[in-house]
Amino acid sequence: MKFNGFIGEFFPIWKSAQTDLVKVERWTPYLKDGIGKKDMRRQSTLQHTHSFSLFAGTAAKMMAPYLFQQSYGHQLDLLLLEYAFKWHDHAEGLKGRDIITPNKRDEDDVVEYIIFMKHIKKLPKVIREEYKLSFLLQFALNDNKLFDPEAQDVIDFILLNLHDEAVVFSALEKFEYLFYPIEMQKKHKYLLTWVIRRQISSYQKFAKILPGFREILFTESLEEQLLDYLKENKDTPAQQS
Numbered sequence: 001m002k003f004n005g006f007i008g009e010f011f012p013i014w015k016s017a018q019t020d021l022v023k024v025e026r027w028t029p030y031l032k033d034g035i036g037k038k039d040m041r042r043q044s045t046l047q048h049t050h051s052f053s054l055f056a057g058t059a060a061k062m063m064a065p066y067l068f069q070q071s072y073g074h075q076l077d078l079l080l081l082e083y084a085f086k087w088h089d090h091a092e093g094l095k096g097r098d099i100i101t102p103n104k105r106d107e108d109d110v111v112e113y114i115i116f117m118k119h120i121k122k123l124p125k126v127i128r129e130e131y132k133l134s135f136l137l138q139f140a141l142n143d144n145k146l147f148d149p150e151a152q153d154v155i156d157f158i159l160l161n162l163h164d165e166a167v168v169f170s171a172l173e174k175f176e177y178l179f180y181p182i183e184m185q186k187k188h189k190y191l192l193t194w195v196i197r198r199q200i201s202s203y204q205k206f207a208k209i210l211p212g213f214r215e216i217l218f219t220e221s222l223e224e225q226l227l228d229y230l231k232e233n234k235d236t237p238a239q240q241s
Contacts, residue, residue, distance in 0.1 A: 016094065020093030021045040021092065022045075023044070024045040036191070040188060052173075053086050055176055056172040059172055063168065063216050063217075067164055080130075084137045091112035094116070095112070106142070107146060110147055138170070138173065140166040141170055171217075175218070178192075193229070197230065
């Protein structure tokens with residue numbers, strides 16, 4: 001039976017979120033580089049999306065009072081952020097692969113945006129616009145000039161009206177990159193060092209500019225711990241691109 005109305009429009013998206021995202025393996029280069037052990041846990045995009053939504057939703061809620069107190073009473077749009085947490089990697093399932101951060105190009109972000117918008121084209125306009133806003137939130141701080149004028153207008157709107165949300169998303173996304181390498185410490189001897197090396201300057205930046213990030217996540221104690229870890233592993237070779 002073919003259903004009409006919203007259930008018919010949303011059903012393919014509901015199904016894709018489960019069947020397509022679960023097929024996409026994240027951290028693939030490290031699973032195949034000959035350094036990690038063969039029994040490294042495979043993390044799918046579906047698992048990442050769920051875990052990121054849980055972590056980032058909780059962290060954003062905890063950081064919100066700090067932002068409110070220090071940003072002239074601006075209330076975080078937590079619903080928009082929650083949409084962004086849930087939908088930001090949906091296009092990975094649609095295109096069938098994940099590209100790790102060091103290898104991702106501006107062109108890849110544009111392709112993901114186009115695929116995502118095509119995927120939701122049958123949804124009501126008010127929902128499409130909300131999802132477009134939430135999907136583009138992740139790219140707002142990247143100064144990517146390859147997006148089409150319509151998408152660029154949305155990004156400009158975000159930078160003008162939702163800058164705090166864009167910074168929160170970026171900070172939480174980068175912080176979440178620690179979780180899988182922490183789990184894999186005994187499975188891949190270099191992965192955690194590589195990720196800390198790549199991300200710690202961002203954490204230090206967000207600790208200065210984002211209220212709540214230092215207090216809730218990147219505490220002085222954690223910063224000291226990560227810096228000590230880098231010293232202990234200073235002989236780890238540089239990551240090959």
